Amino acid sequence: MNRSRRISKTTVSHRIKKTVVRKEDSVVVSSRIRLARNLDGETFPNWANEAVLISVFERVSEAVKGLRAFKGCKSLSMDALPRERKEFLAECRMISADLARMPKSGVIINKDNTASVMINEEDHLRIQVMDKGLKLSSVWRRISAIDSALEEKLPFAFSERFGYLTACPSNIGTGMRASLMMHMPALWLSGDMEKVVRGVNQIGMTVRGENGEGSEAVGSFYQISNQQTLGVTEEETMAKLLRICKRLKTLELNARALMLQKRPLFLADKIARAWATLSHCRMIDTAESIGCISFLRLACDLDMYDSSGSTVADLDELILKIKPAHLESEMFLDSADAPARDAARATYIKSALKEIGAPNIDRALKRAKNSSIKQS
Numbered sequence: 001m002n003r004s005r006r007i008s009k010t011t012v013s014h015r016i017k018k019t020v021v022r023k024e025d026s027v028v029v030s031s032r033i034r035l036a037r038n039l040d041g042e043t044f045p046n047w048a049n050e051a052v053l054i055s056v057f058e059r060v061s062e063a064v065k066g067l068r069a070f071k072g073c074k075s076l077s078m079d080a081l082p083r084e085r086k087e088f089l090a091e092c093r094m095i096s097a098d099l100a101r102m103p104k105s106g107v108i109i110n111k112d113n114t115a116s117v118m119i120n121e122e123d124h125l126r127i128q129v130m131d132k133g134l135k136l137s138s139v140w141r142r143i144s145a146i147d148s149a150l151e152e153k154l155p156f157a158f159s160e161r162f163g164y165l166t167a168c169p170s171n172i173g174t175g176m177r178a179s180l181m182m183h184m185p186a187l188w189l190s191g192d193m194e195k196v197v198r199g200v201n202q203i204g205m206t207v208r209g210e211n212g213e214g215s216e217a218v219g220s221f222y223q224i225s226n227q228q229t230l231g232v233t234e235e236e237t238m239a240k241l242l243r244i245c246k247r248l249k250t251l252e253l254n255a256r257a258l259m260l261q262k263r264p265l266f267l268a269d270k271i272a273r274a275w276a277t278l279s280h281c282r283m284i285d286t287a288e289s290i291g292c293i294s295f296l297r298l299a300c301d302l303d304m305y306d307s308s309g310s311t312v313a314d315l316d317e318l319i320l321k322i323k324p325a326h327l328e329s330e331m332f333l334d335s336a337d338a339p340a341r342d343a344a345r346a347t348y349i350k351s352a353l354k355e356i357g358a359p360n361i362d363r364a365l366k367r368a369k370n371s372s373i374k375q376s
Contacts (some may be wrong), residue, residue, distance in 0.1 A: 026133075027182055027301075029183055031178075033129055035174075037147070039156065041155070045121065061108060063150055063154050064117045064150065067149050073111060078102065094113065096118065098122060099120075102120055104120055105119055136241070137238075173229040174232065176237060177225055177229075178225060178237055178238055182222050182249070185220035185294055186256040187252050193220075193222075200224065204226070209223065218287050220294050225241070256298070260365075271304070275353075293319055296356075303364055306357075
């Protein structure tokens with residue numbers, strides 16, 4: 001395909017400085033980019049008949065499996081997967097809830113579970129790449145390479161005037177949704193998140209829960225992503241997202257510091273109650289447990305653990321493993337028995353916390369008090 005007609009996909013590495021891992025970097029939990037693409041001349045999935053869906057699935061599958069990035073990949077048909085397996089993949093963010101319901105749809109997942117191509121969801125292809133932490137630059141390079149390689153094999157629907165054509169008008173143009181998952185408990189505790197959400201929306205970005213549109217932000221985990229795809233380049237979108245991320249990160253860190261100095265007992269109580277709940281509960285649901293683990297994650301960032309970095313990773317893994325489908329798979333539970341699942345989740349969390357240990361809340365409070373004395 002003539003590269004001159006493509007939406008600008010030059011690397012943004014000159015705009016994104018290579019970051020050194022620091023404790024405050026855990027504010028940004030993960031980076032993800034998704035590209036929506038459709039095959040030229042084919043009916044969009046929502047309107048396509050079975051023959052078209054099958055043909056698209058076969059063509060796209062063959063093209064994706066031939067890519068170096070997907071060597072050793074897994075190819076899964078939604079029609080053949082049981083409900084619990086679909087929910088498991090959705091919790092891993094490998095597929096969307098919509099894909100699980102679509103006929104003749106499927107997903108191809110790379111070997112290390114960092115990239116996937118959903119087939120016959122809202123669009124013929126939904127390419128996505130993700131990584132932990134603030135890795136938007138490297139995620140972009142990877143997904144851009146996959147997209148370009150696929151476009152050499154498949155004729156994508158493209159308009160010289162509008163860009164890539166998609167089933168939903170809100171995706172026309174670049175077809176790109178870039179998002180950063182951020183952990184912002186201090187802004188939530190201080191009551192400032194509502195103002196943050198309004199401010200972000202006013203500048204063309206959106207704030208959502210972990211599972212995207214329509215989902216709630218459980219445990220102060222927020223997904224920041226672009227809304228505009230038409231009339232902008234991918235480079236401009238990511239530069240803007242990074243500017244917003246930098247600002248939100250500063251606000252969150254300042255809110256944490258201010259809370260330590262002005263409301264130390266309030267903060268200590270929240271963390272202590274979270275630890276006590278997780279350590280002694282007999283039954284606990286997903287939302288409450290993630291909310292409590294969120295406070296322990298905050299405790300890690302405030303140096304209340306001896307090994308902050310590794311503990312954050314442990315807690316992030318725990319959040320994933322206590323979600324319904326993961327827990328059912330791990331502990332061989334019946335999905336219909338919610339009380340049994342809540343009891344099993346409590347047991348699982350208590351076992352995990354024995355390895356993680358308790359936060360040293362008094363140490364952080366003492367340090368904050370000493371810092372406050374020096375400033376005065």
